[in-house]
Amino acid sequence: MAVPDWWTGTVGIAAVSPYRNSGSGRQVHQVSLYLTSVPLVAGKSVASVTLPNVNASSSGPALHVFAVAFAPVAPVADLAAAFNNTAISDDGNVAGANIDGWGNSFSQQDLIAAGWSPGARVVAGAASLTMPQTAAGKPDNVVANGQRIGYSTSGSALSFLATSVDGAASGAGTLSYSDGSTQNYTIGTPDWITGATDTMAVSLPHWNRTSGQASASAKLYVESVPLAAGKTLSALTLPAAGANGAQLHIFAIGSRDSSAAWAGSWAAAADDGLVPGPWTNRTLRMVEHSSVGGSQVRIRLDNAFVGTPVNVGHATIAVQSSASAASGTPVTLTFHGNRAVTIPAGGQALSDAVPFAVPADANLLVSLYFPGTVQLESVHSLGTQDMYSSADQAGDQTAAVSSFPVNNTFGFWTLLSGVDVQTGTTPGPGTVVALGDSITDGVGSTYNGNARWPNDLARRVLASSYPHRGVIDEGISANKVVTDDFTGVQGSGGGGISAVSRVDRDVLSQSGARTLIILEGVNDIKAGTPADQVIAGLKQIAATAHAYGMTVIGGTVTPFQGYSAWTTAYEAQRQTLNNFVRASGGVFDSYVDFDAAVRDPSNPAALLPADDSGDHLHPSSAGYTAMAAAVDLSKL
Structure with a gap:
């Protein structure tokens, strides 16, 4: 790089001053600051800058640098053009692959066996993703650090096939649309080895080391962010490197169709x-x-x-x-x-x-x-x-x-x-998603009778003058808001992953998802989870659904006095949770008072006998009908 003299130069001036200060006072003479630039290699990240050594120890000309900045650049053509890391290796030749700085890598043989072969099209998180079309040992992912990637698409969400090393990594990036508007987003994943299994896209049985193969789970994740409705994405800027040293590795990008x-x-x-x-x-x-x-x-x-x-x-x-x-x-x-x-x-x-x-x-x-x-x-x-x-x-x-x-x-x-x-209409009528536990799953309802409360709600919608929206039941028996009963690993239990963890798969990925009704929390409460933790989980779910443009309706938790796990302390927690749902301060767009629909007026801590299936926790078919009748159809 070359920079003219501050006093005599005339080319490349960025700013001028009509004066300069000296030991004898202010002098009337123009002095200048200059802007110079050097090209960067497309798709690669700058880790550090070494300044030129210009007469550092002499009395001759000296280079004074006041600031260093990076100018926006045109995006690279696609994600593959930005690949700067090799994370996948052949089991028989691990040299050259190094996802974490220690020479470790994913097994290509395990990926192929799982159906995630080079160039394979995989649908995950309702998004179509294409695995890197590269040979083992060649660059196959990008370590996110502010790279600008060209990518044209539209839909309801943008999805990233990614994982992190050296701990969980997350960061903020920018989406750029063809109309010139931008949108900030944040993504992150757990660690590829030690990270959670509940939100993983795929778990592989091994990972490769320079010292031999490790028989332990290696994981890839799919993370999604909402896209602006009706707009076309033209490019995105990946998150900058995190301050904690963890690195976010991105293998593929895909979009989720709006399914309108x-x-x-x-x-x-x-x-x-x-x-x-x-x-x-x-x-x-x-x-x-x-x-x-x-x-x-x-x-x-x-x-x-x-x-x-x-x-x-x-x-x-x-x-x-x-x-x-x-x-x-x-x-x-x-x-x-x-x-x-x-x-x-x-x-x-x-x-x-x-x-x-x-x-x-x-x-x-x-x-x-x-x-x-x-x-x-x-x-x-x-x-x-x-x-x-x-x-x-x-x-x-x-x-x-x-x-x-x-x-x-x-x-x-x-x-x-x-x-x-x-x-036959475009857009379609939309879908109401009922997210819940065994009470939404229909425990206690008539077998082969389709008498769950979402079934009854669907019949009410069909009989009304309101748009005939789809109603789908995403209830899981024993499900909790903030705790996994099932961790995603065989033998880890039933009850599903937590509602917080499954909202992307079971709500946001559903066709025409328009309205979310969430009725959860009783299993958290009777497992001893404080109501404030459940409330925090419900707030997180509602905020996520709102980011995707959904209407969110909260449901009060129904009574369960007489059930084996009931205590007065748990009843107090239920009341705290229900008070929040009824006066959520904007967390929910509205609420359904399921509690009031089925409680016994003479003993509000218990189900009305006619609405009790017999276990004092789950409503009967009549109780489920009463719950569905409590939903204000105009709010859907």
Whole structure:
């Protein structure tokens, strides 16, 4: 770099002064400051700057530097152009890969076995992500440090496939839209080795070291941030390096479609994740009860928390006649035009839209054929509904109408996480998401009766003059607001990951998600969690949903005196929580007083006897109807 003299120079002047000060006083003479620049290597981060050594120890010309700054640059073409780290290695040759400064790396063989191969398209967090198309030992990710990346997309969210090293890393970045507007965002992930398992996208059984392979979990995460509705993203600036020394590594970027034309008609959340097989060459036929109807349909499959890919050879949908019998020939569902689909470990699949008349408030049959052997699969444990299975080696029975070969019945949903419909309007009517625990899951309601309170709410919506929105049930029995009952790892328990941890998967990722009704907290309270911690969790959930433009409705916790875990201290905590819900100070847009709907006026700490299923915690079918009746439809 070259800079003119402050007194005699004339080129590159950034600022001037008409005077200079000297030992004899102020002199009238122009002196100047200059601006000079040097190019940077695109996509790379500057860690430090060494200034030129210009006559440092002599009396000759000297360079005086007052400030150093970095000018905005045009974004690199895409994320791959910014790759500056190698985090994936071949098990037989780990040299060159170094995610953490210690020579450690992900196993390429483990990634391939999990279905996350180089260049593979993986759907996770309802976003399509493409794995780095690089050979093992070559740069495959970027260490986030303020890089500006060109990326054109639109939708409801931008998703990052990422992980952190040396602890949890997070930071703030900027989204730039084609209209010139910008939006700040913050992302972060847990550590790739020691981090939490509840929000992981995929967990691998090993990681590579220069001294040999370690048999311990290595994790990738998907983090999402909302996109401005109706705008097109043109570029993004990655977060700067964190002050704590932890580094955020980003492997892929993808977007989540807004799904504005679609509504969720039915859904179920994965809870303890891993129902044991094995199932071999077997067909499962599962019953789903629709809320809103439509003229086109698609299904969602979610291989949540499972460490291996699953292959579905054929999937069909039909309207139920009775039991396992369809009312007509089941319609084949395809995935990117193919009848079969392989879903990576922790990944998802969304079927193509097909013309199919979905009746409102009716039972559907979704059949899944597994041609290979399935050892473990994600599950929603409480179906309160008979499902039907063929025997092993029965082959593809998805097209059976009245002759489905029932070998056994079961009472859970597996792999299937949602049924979406198009109603013929754009945008569609939107979806109401009921997030909750066993009371939302329908414990105590009539078996095979579709008498959960979200079912009753859907029927009220359909009978009203208000828009016929979809209503989906994302309740998980034993779920808590702030504590994981299930950590995402096989054998860690039931009850699902916490509501705080599952809001992205079970709420924000749902088609047409418009309104959130959250009824949770009783399990936290009876486990001894103070109400203020539960309130903090509810505030976090509401703030996240609001950031995505959703309406958030809080629900008061219903009474449970007489239940084995009830105490006067827990009752006081319930009252504290309910007082917050009723007067949340703007945390919620409105609230539903479920407590008032089912409590005994003569003993408000207990359920009304007619609304009690008998265990004094869960309402009866009549109680669930009363809960649904308490919802103000104009608030949806």
